[in-house]
Amino acid sequence: MIKRVVSQFEEGFLSLLLVSMTLLVFAEVIARFGFNAGIHWAQEVTLLLAAWFVLFGASYGVKVGAHIGVDVFVKMMPPGTHRFFTLVAIALCLVYCGLFLYGSWIYLSKMKMIGIELEDLPVPKWIPMSILVIGFVLLIFRFLQLGWKVVKGEADGFHFADEAEESMELAKELQETALGDEPSINKNTKEGK
Amino acid sequence: AVAAPVEIKFSHVVAENTPKGQMAIKFKELVDERLAGKVEVSVFPNSQLFGDNKVLEAMLLGDVQMAAPSLSKFQKYTKSLQIFDLPFLFKDMEAVEKFQQGPDGQKLLSSLKKKGLIGLGYLHNGMKQMSASNPLKVPSDASGKKFRIMTSDVLQAQFEAVDAVPLKKPFSEVFTLLQTQAIDGQENTWSNIYSKKFFEVQPYITETNHGVLDYLVVTSTEFWMSLDDDLRTEIQKALNDAIVYGNGIAAQKGDSDKQLIIDSKRSEVLTLTAEERQQWVEAMKPVWKKFEDEIGADLIKAAEAANN
Amino acid sequence: MTIAVLFITLFGCMLIGMPIAVALGLSSVTTILLFSNDSLASIALKLFEATSEHYTLLAIPFFILSSAFLSTGGVAKRLINFAVDSVGHIRGGLAMASVMACMLFAAVSGSSPATVAAIGTICIAGMVRSGYPQSFAAGVIANAGTLGILIPPSIVMLVYAAATEVSASRMFMAGFIPGLMMGFILMIAIYIVARIKGLPSQPFPGFKALAKSGVIALGGLMLIIIVLGSIYGGVASPTEAAAVAAVYGYFIAVMGYRDIGPMKGMPWKHEGEGVAAASVRNLFQMLVALPKSVFDPEVRKVILDASKVSMMLLFIIANAMLFAHVLTTERIPHTIASAIMEWGLPAWGFLIVMNILLLIAGNFMEPSAILLIMAPILFPIAMQLGIDPIHLGIIMVVNMEIGMLTPPVGLNLFVTAGITGQNMIWVIKACLPWLCLLLGFLMLITYVPQISLFLPEYIDQLKGY
Ligand code: NA
Ligand code: NA
Numbered sequence: 001m002i003k004r005v006v007s008q009f010e011e012g013f014l015s016l017l018l019v020s021m022t023l024l025v026f027a028e029v030i031a032r033f034g035f036n037a038g039i040h041w042a043q044e045v046t047l048l049l050a051a052w053f054v055l056f057g058a059s060y061g062v063k064v065g066a067h068i069g070v071d072v073f074v075k076m077m078p079p080g081t082h083r084f085f086t087l088v089a090i091a092l093c094l095v096y097c098g099l100f101l102y103g104s105w106i107y108l109s110k111m112k113m114i115g116i117e118l119e120d121l122p123v124p125k126w127i128p129m130s131i132l133v134i135g136f137v138l139l140i141f142r143f144l145q146l147g148w149k150v151v152k153g154e155a156d157g158f159h160f161a162d163e164a165e166e167s168m169e170l171a172k173e174l175q176e177t178a179l180g181d182e183p184s185i186n187k188n189t190k191e192g193k
Numbered sequence: 194a195v196a197a198p199v200e201i202k203f204s205h206v207v208a209e210n211t212p213k214g215q216m217a218i219k220f221k222e223l224v225d226e227r228l229a230g231k232v233e234v235s236v237f238p239n240s241q242l243f244g245d246n247k248v249l250e251a252m253l254l255g256d257v258q259m260a261a262p263s264l265s266k267f268q269k270y271t272k273s274l275q276i277f278d279l280p281f282l283f284k285d286m287e288a289v290e291k292f293q294q295g296p297d298g299q300k301l302l303s304s305l306k307k308k309g310l311i312g313l314g315y316l317h318n319g320m321k322q323m324s325a326s327n328p329l330k331v332p333s334d335a336s337g338k339k340f341r342i343m344t345s346d347v348l349q350a351q352f353e354a355v356d357a358v359p360l361k362k363p364f365s366e367v368f369t370l371l372q373t374q375a376i377d378g379q380e381n382t383w384s385n386i387y388s389k390k391f392f393e394v395q396p397y398i399t400e401t402n403h404g405v406l407d408y409l410v411v412t413s414t415e416f417w418m419s420l421d422d423d424l425r426t427e428i429q430k431a432l433n434d435a436i437v438y439g440n441g442i443a444a445q446k447g448d449s450d451k452q453l454i455i456d457s458k459r460s461e462v463l464t465l466t467a468e469e470r471q472q473w474v475e476a477m478k479p480v481w482k483k484f485e486d487e488i489g490a491d492l493i494k495a496a497e498a499a500n501n
Numbered sequence: 502m503t504i505a506v507l508f509i510t511l512f513g514c515m516l517i518g519m520p521i522a523v524a525l526g527l528s529s530v531t532t533i534l535l536f537s538n539d540s541l542a543s544i545a546l547k548l549f550e551a552t553s554e555h556y557t558l559l560a561i562p563f564f565i566l567s568s569a570f571l572s573t574g575g576v577a578k579r580l581i582n583f584a585v586d587s588v589g590h591i592r593g594g595l596a597m598a599s600v601m602a603c604m605l606f607a608a609v610s611g612s613s614p615a616t617v618a619a620i621g622t623i624c625i626a627g628m629v630r631s632g633y634p635q636s637f638a639a640g641v642i643a644n645a646g647t648l649g650i651l652i653p654p655s656i657v658m659l660v661y662a663a664a665t666e667v668s669a670s671r672m673f674m675a676g677f678i679p680g681l682m683m684g685f686i687l688m689i690a691i692y693i694v695a696r697i698k699g700l701p702s703q704p705f706p707g708f709k710a711l712a713k714s715g716v717i718a719l720g721g722l723m724l725i726i727i728v729l730g731s732i733y734g735g736v737a738s739p740t741e742a743a744a745v746a747a748v749y750g751y752f753i754a755v756m757g758y759r760d761i762g763p764m765k766g767m768p769w770k771h772e773g774e775g776v777a778a779a780s781v782r783n784l785f786q787m788l789v790a791l792p793k794s795v796f797d798p799e800v801r802k803v804i805l806d807a808s809k810v811s812m813m814l815l816f817i818i819a820n821a822m823l824f825a826h827v828l829t830t831e832r833i834p835h836t837i838a839s840a841i842m843e844w845g846l847p848a849w850g851f852l853i854v855m856n857i858l859l860l861i862a863g864n865f866m867e868p869s870a871i872l873l874i875m876a877p878i879l880f881p882i883a884m885q886l887g888i889d890p891i892h893l894g895i896i897m898v899v900n901m902e903i904g905m906l907t908p909p910v911g912l913n914l915f916v917t918a919g920i921t922g923q924n925m926i927w928v929i930k931a932c933l934p935w936l937c938l939l940l941g942f943l944m945l946i947t948y949v950p951q952i953s954l955f956l957p958e959y960i961d962q963l964k965g966y
Binding site for chain 3: 011014015017018019021022023025026028029033043046047048050051053054055057058060061062064066067068069070071073074085086088089092093095096099100102103104106107110129132157158166167168171173
């Protein structure tokens, strides 16, 4: 139950960030071309949304296996070795996160101490920048979760997103609908096999 | 054992052949010559280390020791430096120089102290001109036109004062936007209009000399105070000499780039009569009033006095 | 030493299956910690800069979103219909039509495997039924599908533009002629094979039917007109045009074609309904559909899918910028460049070396990752040798196309195997003859820069620059 709420929140928030970015830039075009006006805070906000989108999304990407990597070699190994290397890889990912979390914390504290505001909005700069720390904490959490799954034997790798696999979804969808309204060439889709 | 030399990383965002790039190289040469073994300067041009927006933060973190962002970049660190963005405040670069070297200008260098930065000296680029897709002779020519500006409240107010539409767009997008006339105009110095090729896509440039585009060489208080007094004096001297050298190049380049633009015939260079210029001054002067509280009325007076 | 640590950590991390983004970031941080006195705080700052200070990069998520809306099944079918109606009557016409459909789809989508999946699913089966050998059909489609990244818009070109700071809109223009050319080369090859093997043709449906299928397909094809039109018509910058494309993608998929979303299945005009009544009804339904889209599972899925891919790419790019930052501060490209310059290679020799390097990399990695790692190293050398940055970009993109077809990591091979149900060896064999054609095309592109440069330079000339 909680899992579903968290998932929905993550998905909704990530989509919202992308959609707001798109609409904000689109609105700028409309304002400039249609109404001869500018939105003076649009640029800064769009860019901060982009930072949130990437840094918030990275951990969600680990959860759903949206990141890409080279797994041809580990996949050729026996399952035990594969899992061992995956655990090493996850440990290194945690090292990466730890280093960045530490650096981000110092950076953020310094910015908070100096206390300057954003260029175009009366908001202290450290607040939008806090996504650095939030993002890496979430990322650590997701890597630990994945590591635990590998230890328990529920997973053996990062389950990288496969553009090929995703494209196959499109193929499946087309095959399902092809029979109906395509009299010229698609009557016997299955004959290909 | 001999102590390791003090390391100064000088990070800037332009090419090595620009006045700022040349000044940085000169500074390195002078330090190498005078403080060999004690101080080592390495210059990183072309935003190799950091862009202008992040370099001050990196400086506060202690990873860059010197940089020279344009004066408009400091508006969130101190309000008083906004004075350099005020339109028609200085009549020429001599007045700018006179004000900067005077007591008030020098006092401004330490206005960043509260935020952990120290200004070490002003570096010139030059006076700003306006370019557009239509001829700008009187303020009403700019009315309703879209102008690209750097992020600065003063510059925004300056264009709003003549009923123009100020737009903030990243530098990387400006050329295309001007080329396709999605944006009508922009303001910049002769050397920037030339080096960024804006003159190829803007049919008219008006010699308004309406503002100044200068840089501030900065360092962090923490780093600067960590140096021995003698060393600090020597570094400051080398920097001052390098700035004089850089300013010389800037002045020369301003003139020669203007000539190159005229010779290219891609852009018509317009001059204003005294009368026309006065119209611009009157239209934009209310901006001074608007920022008087933030900047300080006395400071504005002192700057104005530099014209005489 | 620095070079060795940087690259050994990078490849080591990648070999044990770490996400590429993390591998890039970790190798950079390690190198910085070992060889420079930069603080971790400034590295975090650099990463934040990479995610929040590069406006032009935003074209990537915007185009991905637009592709996501337009890659829904219905668009592919309409494009195929139009292609079959136009060239189906020539000998080998169905195969040619498949190539043309791939080209059209490429003009809508920025991805190659998506092109293969969308067009291949219908076209391969169709060709087999009409008497083509299956391997012939599969080979044609897998190859024509690579055009997805050469014909604009193209995600790979945006990534190149981001890595080297060349203009994305000039890259797009530059890809146009090579893309058309490759398509025609494939069609000519098909015609020759069809003549020799006596492959069949379809009856011509008549100009009226052709015009009709053209108009129906136009909704998708308008995208390229909107993108290039808004850039060159003075409405938007390339980044803004991408956002416009994304909004257009939503409108055409949800309200135009109605293949997905809250208006699915609603006809534009009921039988017997007057034009006026239909207009009012449609307008009203569209206004209702707008807020409904927010909760529509299909629309949300498209956006989420686009979010995942964009975020993944931008996270790699941010880390790759860190990597490039280490490269430049440690003067690594400079070192490699001067080493290569010492060999005294002429431009043509360097291009051969570069092509071989990229082809090898293409065997193992995906295009964006290759470009982000290789471009900062190869670009400065090429500039010193006087190679045009746009031309260099097109050469790299064509290399990436070939990489889609080479084992063990070849996305188009995977998709083709998936839709034909054949094994990888069979697919590789089917693609091989066409792959040779693509290699010849690479040579052509490499040594005739005018093919890539003609259009961007011509447009500059038209505008008088
Ligand atoms: Na494309
Ligand atoms: Na490959």
